[in-house]
Amino acid sequence: MSDIQAVMTRVTRTEMVGEHLVRVSVAGAELRTLPWGKSGPGPRADAYFKVVIPAPGHDHVRVDTSDLSRWRQEFLSRPETERGWIRTYTLRDARVVTTAQGEVPEMDLDVVVHEDEVHGGLGPGARWGSELAPADTVQLLVPSATGNWWACWDEHRAGNNRVVFAGDETALPAAAAIVDCVDQSISLGSDSVPGTGAPQTLHVAVEVPSHGDATLPAGPAALSRGVMTNGDIRVTLRSGTELTWTWLDRGESATRNELLESWVGRQLKGPAATARHAASSTVEEREEDTGDFVWATADAAGHGPYWFLAAESSAVKSLRRLCVSHGVPKTDISFMGYWKRGRATE
Ligand SMILES: Cc1cc2nc3c(=O)[nH]c(=O)nc-3n(C[C@H](O)[C@H](O)[C@H](O)COP(=O)(O)OP(=O)(O)OC[C@H]3O[C@@H](n4cnc5c(N)ncnc54)[C@H](O)[C@@H]3O)c2cc1C
Incomplete structure (x- = not known):
């Protein structure tokens, strides 16, 4: 079984928590399958995950986690304007909330809204974070229930x-x-x-x-x-x-x-x-x-x-x-x- 999974979530809210920092909260039943353990959803030190950002006007790509390196090669070989981007963010916090799907985990990620100092404009991740709205779908690559959090803190x-x-x-x-x-x-x-x-x-x-x-x-x-x-x-x-x-x-x-x-x-x-x-x-x-x-x-x-x-x-x-x-x-x-x-x- 793969220790990485692709999960689909929905934005529950967004909020500027700093002049250059937007907090994006996402929730969904598929987040139950993260390795929360007995303590349940909450912060996990510097644990991070990946966001698969669709290209404008395109739907989410299907991630094949059974052969991720082959999938990634194929993904990278296509133009960004079709495939979109993968970016890394930290699990800032998490909790359980009640939604139409019942009690599900909700996670926060804080996205820095930065300029591209070299080429101008916003980076794709920064633009994505600043344009998200409630009910938008967000695809994440995360560790599976039996895996370990991806983190460096010891x-x-x-x-x-x-x-x-x-x-x-x-x-x-x-x-x-x-x-x-x-x-x-x-x-x-x-x-x-x-x-x-x-x-x-x-x-x-x-x-x-x-x-x-x-x-x-x-x-x-x-x-x-x-x-x-x-x-x-x-x-x-x-x-x-x-x-x-x-x-x-x-x-x-x-x-x-x-x-x-x-x-x-x-x-x-x-x-x-x-x-x-x-x-x-x-x-x-x-x-x-x-x-x-x-x-x-x-x-x-x-x-x-x-x-x-x-x-x-x-x-x-x-x-x-x-x-x-x-x-x-x-x-x-x-x-x-x-x-x-x-x-x-x-
Ligand atoms: C383990 C890990 C955890 C991370 N957690 C977070 C997090 O919680 N929140 C967060 O916002 N970022 C986080 N990052 C950093 C984030 O992944 C990068 O900043 C990413 O490059 C942003 O993607 P982008 O599409 O906006 O810019 P890119 O397309 O990657 O870069 C476009 C241009 O912007 C420049 N650039 C990239 N990031 C910045 C920046 N922050 N400030 C100024 N210029 C920049 C690049 O040098 C490049 O010239 C994390 C990275 C790692 C490895």
């Missing part, structure tokens, strides 16, 4: 440890969902994992395009209980984790990743950094850079502070280089290029 690695998360606006849904999971003690696995403690501290910074993106609904639920201290929001999560959340607003004055680099630099001098000999500042890039994505996860058996970096590809490479140049072992760093400047990405 709750064992984060447990009882200091965690630093640095991300851009595309990683905001992941950052918020991870905090929600820690706050609600929801395990990424289908059921609770014995022996996995909550992180001791969780320092999160998210760089967003404008002040209008640093909103309460866009962040994790716990922010509403937080106290503002020196520009950071601090709150003790119900799991006991001390959360420090920092919005970094690029606005007109900062270039992409500039504020995130400075923030990571400050973390490297703070308690999250352990005393180590500074490593060489020349960090060779390993095979993770496929020319398309950079992607690597921290060593599950590691013990030091856990660094989680998710943003544009060259930005995460630069952040990782900074960490390594300050002595953070590569094996303590998970880093994910969520998109690549000037390139369309699935």
Whole structure:
């Protein structure tokens, strides 16, 4: 049986939760077949899925999940104007709602409405997200009931440890969902994992395009209980984790990743950094850079502070280089290029 499935859902509502962020909620009986486990629909750390976006004027394509690589090759060989696009989004949150189909899962995805800085206009995913309306159908590629969530967050690695998360606006849904999971003690696995403690501290910074993106609904639920201290929001999560959340607003004055680099630099001098000999500042890039994505996860058996970096590809490479140049072992760093400047990405 295939561990990936194509499910059809309907938009229940859309809402701007930030100046450049639209929340799309979709529901449907087919979502029951996701690996929710005993805890049922809810956030699942940084779990992501794919959206199959139809080309304008065309119906949804039929996805053959029994032979996905052949299907994908055929899909990619056709013109975009016929086949449409596949894009990746994070499961921001989920719950059970009552619809005409009875009680069904409803999932939220937060779509960044971004310009294509190189070619102009909106990317297909950004355009799709901003044009959706209630009752529109949405086709998703998701893990099947017996499969695992597709995710990078390692709750064992984060447990009882200091965690630093640095991300851009595309990683905001992941950052918020991870905090929600820690706050609600929801395990990424289908059921609770014995022996996995909550992180001791969780320092999160998210760089967003404008002040209008640093909103309460866009962040994790716990922010509403937080106290503002020196520009950071601090709150003790119900799991006991001390959360420090920092919005970094690029606005007109900062270039992409500039504020995130400075923030990571400050973390490297703070308690999250352990005393180590500074490593060489020349960090060779390993095979993770496929020319398309950079992607690597921290060593599950590691013990030091856990660094989680998710943003544009060259930005995460630069952040990782900074960490390594300050002595953070590569094996303590998970880093994910969520998109690549000037390139369309699935
Ligand atoms: C695991 C994972 C989870 C993700 N979760 C989310 C999520 O929850 N929400 C979300 O919005 N995105 C998320 N992304 C990123 C999203 O998949 C990409 O941004 C995607 O490229 C958007 O598709 P598009 O059709 O809008 O743009 P594309 O067709 O891919 O790109 C068109 C142009 O726009 C540029 N571009 C792409 N994304 C951005 C951006 N964010 N800002 C500025 N320029 C951009 C590209 O460089 C290119 O020049 C995630 C990616 C991964 C890998």
